[in-house]
Amino acid sequence: MNPQLVLSDELLRLYLDIGSMPPDEASRSRVQNLFSFYKPHLANKAQYQRIGKEMSPELEASLLKSGISSDLSLEDMATKTTLKLILNESRNDFPYVNISGNEKLQLNYTGSFFKEPREKCIAHLKSLFQNAMSIQVYDKYLYVTDRPAKDNMELLSNILRLMDESACRTLTVYDSKPSIKMGLERIAQHCKRTFPTITVRIVPSSAFIEKHDRYLIVNSSSGKVEILLSSGFENLFDNSKDFTYMIRPI
16 A cells, blocks of 8 residues: 555654553553554655664665655655645644644545445444434435425435334434425424334524535434535435445544
């Protein structure tokens, strides 16, 4: 695999010393932060020398063969990586990514499906929903007035099938258009017959209006995550369309 980013001198030292580090809380925290962002890295002999480490002759020869000379700065090395980034613990200006907090760039799990079955995504969502204390949904196209009523109902039913019916659950659907609240409430009441343990709350709200227009927040005993749906629930259940979802802890 090609190197994807560069580590600052301090983080390269941390990476190389992981096996011999003291098990204190500060060290564990730094390692956790590093691996929350880590991808295969690029380094050169000069960086090894700056941190007092010995580079193997094999690695040095491989780097030289690839055109990575010892006089390249971190910034120059970053231009030769896939992501063009440098992980560090203090700077936020590009190309630096601060692993210690207040960083806009993050690594998240993303799945893309191009006109193919979405079984893995559906299984993933079911697992996230299983122990959820609350599930919040915002999808502008969850209910469309010119879509056949049975299709609107089937879409909501498909979402409810993702939830654990063995316990009483509540799905809160937010919408910035109070005008369609009655329509959503009508199909939610209809779905109650099939899913008696699940309560669907329809809440007109402008809280999500500035966010991505297909959005989920799942709060469970194991943590809280947000999920962005590139083309909404409709495409999640339609294998003829492209679909991408992204999930991150919050």
